[in-house]
Amino acid sequence: MPQRLLYHILGVHGYQWDQIFSEDHQMICVISQSRESLCCSHCNPKRLISQGKVTRRFKTVPLGSQQIEIEFAIPRVRCRACHLVRQVKIPFAKSKKRYTKLFEQYALGLLRFATTLYAFAYLFAC
Ligand SMILES: [Zn+2]
Numbered sequence: 001m002p003q004r005l006l007y008h009i010l011g012v013h014g015y016q017w018d019q020i021f022s023e024d025h026q027m028i029c030v031i032s033q034s035r036e037s038l039c040c041s042h043c044n045p046k047r048l049i050s051q052g053k054v055t056r057r058f059k060t061v062p063l064g065s066q067q068i069e070i071e072f073a074i075p076r077v078r079c080r081a082c083h084l085v086r087q088v089k090i091p092f093a094k095s096k097k098r099y100t101k102l103f104e105q106y107a108l109g110l111l112r113f114a115t116t117l118y119a120f121a122y123l124f125a126c
Pocket residue numbers: 040041042043044045079080081082083084
């Protein structure tokens with residue numbers, strides 16, 4: 001799938017699309033972030049020391065009947081200014097959430113026309 005199409009459909013900008021594969025009836029899009037674009041999530045400077053990565057998956061809007069998840073190895077960095085070790089900010093998802101902001105908007109929009117039970121069954125059908 002062309003990278004530009006995924007940007008527009010999934011609303012994820014500024015990342016590299018490394019791989020797309022199918023697993024358990026859903027499509028997994030693996031993305032990564034370049035070292036140059038990393039910055040501290042607390043004070044924002046770019047003087048950082050890498051401290052590993054934590055891989056997480058985020059549910060995002062379906063493409064037709066195809067469920068999609070974004071897999072992202074979130075960099076952990078030590079900031080040389082504030083000396084904190086943190087994961088970098090993820091602009092496409094809220095903190096501690098397992099779904100994207102776009103998915104949240106999609107689910108709330110679906111609830112305007114469907115019952116909660118139907119919306120849940122539609123969004124999480126396998
Ligand atoms: Zn900092």
